[in-house]
Amino acid sequence: MEVEKIIKEIIKKNDKKILLLIMDGLGGLPEPTTHLTELETAKKPYLDEIARVGMCGLSIPVLPGITPGSGPAHLSLFGYDPVEHKIGRGVLEVLGVGMEMDKNDIAIRGNFATIDENNIVTDRRAGRIPTEQNQKIVQILQEKIKVINGVEIIIKTVKEHRLAILLKGKNLSPDISENDPQKEGLPLRKITPLKKNAEFTAGILNEFLKQAEKILAQQNTKARTILLRGFSGIPDIESFEKKYLLNPVCIASYPMYKGLAKLVGMNVIAGLETIDDEIEILNKVYNDYDFFYLHYKKTDSAGEDGDFNRKVQTIEEFDTKIRGMKNLKFDVICLTGDHSTPSVLKGHSWHPVPIVIVSQNIIPDDVNSFTERACAKGMLGTIPATSIMYILLANALKLEKFGA
Amino acid sequence: MEVEKIIKEIIKKNDKKILLLIMDGLGGLPEPTTHLTELETAKKPYLDEIARVGMCGLSIPVLPGITPGSGPAHLSLFGYDPVEHKIGRGVLEVLGVGMEMDKNDIAIRGNFATIDENNIVTDRRAGRIPTEQNQKIVQILQEKIKVINGVEIIIKTVKEHRLAILLKGKNLSPDISENDPQKEGLPLRKITPLKKNAEFTAGILNEFLKQAEKILAQQNTKARTILLRGFSGIPDIESFEKKYLLNPVCIASYPMYKGLAKLVGMNVIAGLETIDDEIEILNKVYNDYDFFYLHYKKTDSAGEDGDFNRKVQTIEEFDTKIRGMKNLKFDVICLTGDHSTPSVLKGHSWHPVPIVIVSQNIIPDDVNSFTERACAKGMLGTIPATSIMYILLANALKLEKFGA
Numbered sequence: 001m002e003v004e005k006i007i008k009e010i011i012k013k014n015d016k017k018i019l020l021l022i023m024d025g026l027g028g029l030p031e032p033t034t035h036l037t038e039l040e041t042a043k044k045p046y047l048d049e050i051a052r053v054g055m056c057g058l059s060i061p062v063l064p065g066i067t068p069g070s071g072p073a074h075l076s077l078f079g080y081d082p083v084e085h086k087i088g089r090g091v092l093e094v095l096g097v098g099m100e101m102d103k104n105d106i107a108i109r110g111n112f113a114t115i116d117e118n119n120i121v122t123d124r125r126a127g128r129i130p131t132e133q134n135q136k137i138v139q140i141l142q143e144k145i146k147v148i149n150g151v152e153i154i155i156k157t158v159k160e161h162r163l164a165i166l167l168k169g170k171n172l173s174p175d176i177s178e179n180d181p182q183k184e185g186l187p188l189r190k191i192t193p194l195k196k197n198a199e200f201t202a203g204i205l206n207e208f209l210k211q212a213e214k215i216l217a218q219q220n221t222k223a224r225t226i227l228l229r230g231f232s233g234i235p236d237i238e239s240f241e242k243k244y245l246l247n248p249v250c251i252a253s254y255p256m257y258k259g260l261a262k263l264v265g266m267n268v269i270a271g272l273e274t275i276d277d278e279i280e281i282l283n284k285v286y287n288d289y290d291f292f293y294l295h296y297k298k299t300d301s302a303g304e305d306g307d308f309n310r311k312v313q314t315i316e317e318f319d320t321k322i323r324g325m326k327n328l329k330f331d332v333i334c335l336t337g338d339h340s341t342p343s344v345l346k347g348h349s350w351h352p353v354p355i356v357i358v359s360q361n362i363i364p365d366d367v368n369s370f371t372e373r374a375c376a377k378g379m380l381g382t383i384p385a386t387s388i389m390y391i392l393l394a395n396a397l398k399l400e401k402f403g404a
Numbered sequence: 405m406e407v408e409k410i411i412k413e414i415i416k417k418n419d420k421k422i423l424l425l426i427m428d429g430l431g432g433l434p435e436p437t438t439h440l441t442e443l444e445t446a447k448k449p450y451l452d453e454i455a456r457v458g459m460c461g462l463s464i465p466v467l468p469g470i471t472p473g474s475g476p477a478h479l480s481l482f483g484y485d486p487v488e489h490k491i492g493r494g495v496l497e498v499l500g501v502g503m504e505m506d507k508n509d510i511a512i513r514g515n516f517a518t519i520d521e522n523n524i525v526t527d528r529r530a531g532r533i534p535t536e537q538n539q540k541i542v543q544i545l546q547e548k549i550k551v552i553n554g555v556e557i558i559i560k561t562v563k564e565h566r567l568a569i570l571l572k573g574k575n576l577s578p579d580i581s582e583n584d585p586q587k588e589g590l591p592l593r594k595i596t597p598l599k600k601n602a603e604f605t606a607g608i609l610n611e612f613l614k615q616a617e618k619i620l621a622q623q624n625t626k627a628r629t630i631l632l633r634g635f636s637g638i639p640d641i642e643s644f645e646k647k648y649l650l651n652p653v654c655i656a657s658y659p660m661y662k663g664l665a666k667l668v669g670m671n672v673i674a675g676l677e678t679i680d681d682e683i684e685i686l687n688k689v690y691n692d693y694d695f696f697y698l699h700y701k702k703t704d705s706a707g708e709d710g711d712f713n714r715k716v717q718t719i720e721e722f723d724t725k726i727r728g729m730k731n732l733k734f735d736v737i738c739l740t741g742d743h744s745t746p747s748v749l750k751g752h753s754w755h756p757v758p759i760v761i762v763s764q765n766i767i768p769d770d771v772n773s774f775t776e777r778a779c780a781k782g783m784l785g786t787i788p789a790t791s792i793m794y795i796l797l798a799n800a801l802k803l804e805k806f807g808a
Contacts, residue, residue, distance in 0.1 A: 002487045003467050010470075361749070363434060363441065363776055379777060381786040383468060390469030394754040401752055402466060403473035403486065404496045 004243075006402055007390070013245040016331040016396035019292045022077065023318055024070075024257075025300025026337025027353040027372055029344050031308050038303075038311040038343060039354065039371040044319035047370040050335055051356045056367040057380025058352035059388060061339045067350045073338035074260045078293075079244075079389030080237060087263070088174065088232020093164040095259025097156040101234050106172045106201065108165040109230040110155075111180070112137070112223035115213075119187045124180070125161040126222040137216065137223055138163060145211050148204050163226070172233075173198035179209065180227035188225060201231075239265025240291070244393060249285055251278045252295035261293060275317065279324040286328050303341030304348075311343050332359040332395045334388060335370070352382055359395035408647075410806055411794065417649040420735040420800035423696045426481065427722060428474075428661075429704025430741025431757040431776055433748050435712050442707075442715040442747060443758065443775040448723035451774040454739055455760045460771040461784025462756035463792060465743045471754045477742035478664045482697075483648075483793030484641060491667070492578065492636020497568040499663020501560040505638050510576045510605065512569040513634040514559075515584070516541070516627035519617075523591050528584070529565040530626040541620065541627055542567060549615050552608050567630070576637075577602035583613065584631040592629060643669025644695070648797060653689055655682045656699035665697060679721065683728040690732050707745030708752075715747050736763040736799040738792060739774070756786055763799035 028038035061068045061076055062083070071092050072082030090107035101107060112134065114123035129137075134157045142155045151169030158164055175195040179188055191209070193202045205228060213225050240248045242265070250261030253272045262268050267289070269281050278294055285292075296318050302311035336355035339348050354375035356367075365379035376382070383391070393399050432442035465472045465480055466487070475496050476486030494511035505511060516538065518527035538561045546559045555573030562568055579599040583592055595613070597606045609632060617629050644652045646669070654665030657676045666672050671693070673685050682698055689696075700722050706715035740759035743752050758779035760771075769783035780786070787795075797803050 003470075006467070006470060006487065361433060361746075361753075363755070364439075365777060365780065377781070379780040381462070381780070387468035390467065391754075392469075394469035394471065399469060399471060399754070401471045401473050403476035403491065404493050 003390070007243070007399070010400040010402050011245050011393070012398055012400055014396070014398055015290065016398065017290050017292070017329070018246075018332045018392050018396050019294065019330040019334070020077070020392070021294050021296075021322070021333065021335040023296045023299045023315070023335070023337045025303045025339060025341025025348065027340025027342065027349070027351045028303065028311065029342035029349075029351070031344065037372055038308060038315060040373070041308075042312045042315035042319070044315055044370065046319045046323050047315075047335065048368060050333070050358060051370040051374065052368045053364055054333075054356040054358040055362040055365055055380045056354070056356045056370075056375040056378025058372070058376055058382040059336055059355045059385045060352050060382060061350075061385050065350050067348050068339050069348065070256055070338065071260065073385070074257070076385035077336075077338055077388060078240070078264050079386055080264065081386055085235055085237055087235055089230030090164075090174075090232040091234060092256065092259075093158060093162075093230065094166050095263075096256040097158055097164045098255035098259075099154060099156060099164065099166050100262070101166065101259075102168070103234055104168070104170060104172060105234065106167040106174050107230070107232050108167070108228050110163040110165050111227040111229075112161040112163065113225050113227045114222045115188055115224045121181055121184050121186060121188055121227075123222065124184055124227060126224070128160045129221060129223055131157065131159045133221060134160065134163065134223075137219060137221055140219065141212055141215055144215055145208065148207050148211075149200070151204050153208060161223070165228070167201070167204070171197070171200050173201045174231040174233050176202045176205065176231055178227070178229050180229055191228065235263065237264055241265055244291070244389065245398070246291040247289050248291035248293065249289040250293050250295070251281055252293070252297075253278065254295070254297045257295045257297070266293060275321045276324075279321055282325055283328065292330075299337070300341045303343050304346060306343050306346035308343035332357065332392050334392055336388070353385075355380065355383075355388070357391065357395065361395045361397070407794070411647070411797075411803070414804040414806050415649050415797070416802055416804055418800070418802055419694065420802065421694050421696070421733070422650075422736045422796050422800050423698065423734040423738070424481070424796070425698050425700070425726070425737065425739040427700045427703045427719070427739070427741045429707045429743060429745025429752065431744025431746065431753070431755050432707065432715065433746035433753075433755070435748065441776055442712060442719060444777070445712075446716045446719035446723070448719055448774065450723045450727050451719070451739065452772060454737070454762060455774040455778065456772045457768055458737075458760040458762040459766040459769055459784050460758070460760045460774070460779040460782025462776070462780055462786040463740055463759045463789045464756050464786060465754075465789050469754050471752050472743050473752065474660055474742065475664065477789070478661065480789035481740075481742055481792060482644070482668050483790055484668065485790055489639055489641055491639055493634030494568075494578075494636040495638060496660065496663075497562060497566075497634065498570050499667075500660040501562055501568045502659035502662070503558060503560060503568065503570050504666070505570065505663070506572070507638055508572070508574060508576060509638065510571040510578050511634070511636050512571070512632050514567040514569050515631040515633075516565040516567065517629050517631045518626045519592055519628045525585055525588050525590060525592055525631075527626065528588055528631060530628070532564045533625060533627055535561065535563045537625060538564065538567065538627075541623060541625055544623065545616055545619055548619055549612060552611050552615075553604075555608050557612060565627070569632070571605070571608070575601070575604050577605045578635040578637050580606045580609065580635055582631070582633050584633055595632065639667065641668055645669055648695070648793065649802070650695040651693050652695035652697065653693040654697050654699070655685055656697070656701075657682065658699070658701045661699045661701070670697060679725045680728075683725055686729050687732065696734075703741070704745045707747050708750060710747050710750035712747035736761065736796050738762075738796055740792070757789075759784065759787075759792070761795065761799065765799045765801070
């Protein structure tokens with residue numbers, strides 16, 4: 001993108017500190033009886049105060065009408081065009097279970113599936129076996145299969161029938177076909193190379209499946225094979241440090257978000273479990289970084305579960321907990337979400353997300369409440385999420401003049 | 405750009421008149437004690453009346469978060485993408501001191517600098533010699549050096565140690581290296597061609613430096629050589645007349661803006677000094693053109709100086725003076741700035757700029773006051789500056805239907 005070239009020319013380092021607070025799946029929709037959204041229902045005096053002193057608006061995660069997954073939504077927030085920079089499904093699955101990926105690795109999504117004696121796929125999800133059964137089988141598979149042809153194979157349970165597989169080795173390629181026939185009643189396919197240099201990888205995975213099927217046949221389970229999909233390597237993304245001359249830190253408890261932050265080169269704090277841990281560590285590492293990405297997951301989880309009241313409670317929890325950072329001085333604070341997850345939709349949605357920016361260099365608008373409807377009237381207007389980083393950098397006076 | 409192709413297809417000429425009023429560096433930020441911006445502080449009943457009858461909004465000069473120089477900001481206003489059309493630093497310097505550039509000319513920025521007997525640069529700014537000394541030396545240099553190898557050399561003082569140089573001749577090229585070592589304590593570099601066809605130009609400038617150094621050695625000054633930078637030719641830009649089928653005139657008093665207007669092919673009125681001159685000439689040439697660009701500089705100068713009260717006064721001055729054009733009939737009037745220059749930042753900034761458009765074909769909104777916060781609520785919304793010209797042309801009914 002042209003703008004990235006401009007940023008390269010005008011970016012400069014200074015000692016100003018930026019805090020990006022992300023409430024996952026923040027935006028919502030009105031509850032049918034009260035006609036109020038989760039944000040409008042929650043009592044959140046501290047977030048409202050941030051809105052009062054800040055400049056408010058709405059952020060479009062990717063494009064109008066487009067509902068993003070966590071990957072694209074976060075890339076946007078971090079200032080990388082998610083249409084240009086694609087993250088493979090395998091990579092997201094692998095990051096989501098907390099595996100660490102390196103440059104040469106290949107990530108894969110897997111489904112346990114049922115096949116009959118003629119190799120016909122009879123259940124693409126192996127009857128959605130319980131997660132505990134998945135964990136047991138994965139442990140057995142991992143004990144018996146560790147390396148094939150010098151390539152290390154790491155297997156982890158996701159949940160129910162889903163698993164994540166990471167190949168670590170040399171000369172690996174994601175350019176191979178799936179073994180998933182996509183429909184039940186059809187025979188399992190062989191994995192074939194789509195490019196010449198992928199023969200090695202296809203061979204390893206066919207051997208892996210042969211060994212896995214032999215082991216699974218000896219277990220008491222509907223899982224008889226693994227459908228492999230989403231083969232992908234780590235995307236080639238310029239690091240935050242290089243792109244913005246920032247020294248960034250990720251303060252998150254969920255593996256997926258730590259993984260996404262690691263993709264863009266953030267320093268990731270390990271071992272955090274709760275928002276209390278996150279606030280505590282924020283206080284602790286305040287002097288060590290100049291960009292802080294703090295992620296709160298619970299709003300999204302409640303929205304995904306369709307639990308309106310719980311989502312309201314999570315907003316209220318965040319409002320209370322976040323006060324623990326009251327004495328820290330950030331030059332620029334941005335509070336927003338990566339996307340909306342309205343409880344009534346039980347999933348991510350395309351709706352623009354409330355955003356507020358606080359800095360010395362904004363004009364505070366007259367928005368007094370951090371809600372979808374109030375922020376829509378804010379002075380920041382409705383902006384693409386990819387422009388947020390530029391506005392934060394500008395407010396931190398880290399961007400010089402473009403042209404004379 | 406795609407939109408430029410569309411405009412080409414649908415543009416038509418008619419007798420409607422458009423007035424573009426530019427208050428340079430218009431937008432501001434709140435003053436810390438009153439919490440009001442310059443525009444919110446100024447008494448400006450006439451500008452507020454324009455806002456009341458017009459449709460208001462905010463204009464983003466280049467991109468969110470990007471602070472533009474005068475060149476990119478004005479290209480945007482004139483409807484040229486400043487990311488695509490770059491204006492060289494030399495060109496801006498040369499235009500800024502009022503030189504006229506033609507197609508084959510090369511513009512150069514220069515610094516007087518101090519070198520020792522071993523050709524080591526000891527002061528890249530020659531102790532920031534006073535402007536009067538600069539003027540004296542430039543006069544001597546210009547008297548003794550007029551033409552080298554058939555290329556005319558024109559030298560003008562900018563201020564302090566800075567000067568602008570224009571080469572007029574044939575077969576000139578900007579593809580040459582600087583003689584500036586960038587750091588003090590390093591030897592002056594030779595100017596070398598970066599492309600084969602630039603040998604001639606490099607030779608001329610090395611000869612120019614040799615002659616200049618000999619002359620400077622005989623003066624009582626710290627200026628012992630000239631560091632040459634920003635070599636640039638005039639950008640290849642389609643003229644206003646061709647692009648929009650307009651017969652445009654520039655009414656400005658500062659050389660830089662007259663130069664920028666000339667770059668896009670506007671007719672430029674010479675000899676204007678004050679806003680009174682500008683209004684008087686606007687009345688005088690009303691019948692001769694169909695597009696009028698009127699530029700008011702003082703708002704920016706006051707902002708650059710960090711003088712909040714003076715910026716308020718300049719807004720009030722413009723509010724008073726502009727009434728002198730009350731009896732003129734324009735079909736479309738647009739009042740805005742090229743960028744913001746908040747007094748508290750003492751320089752250009754990235755903040756969107758208030759804009760109001762008055763025409764028979766708008767829906768007047770309920771904005772009654774020409775300020776940042778009020779305009780943010782206007783019906784025009786927040787628009788990229790590059791779209792202003794299209795909206796003005798549309799309001800002047802100069803754009804036909806696109807597609808059937």
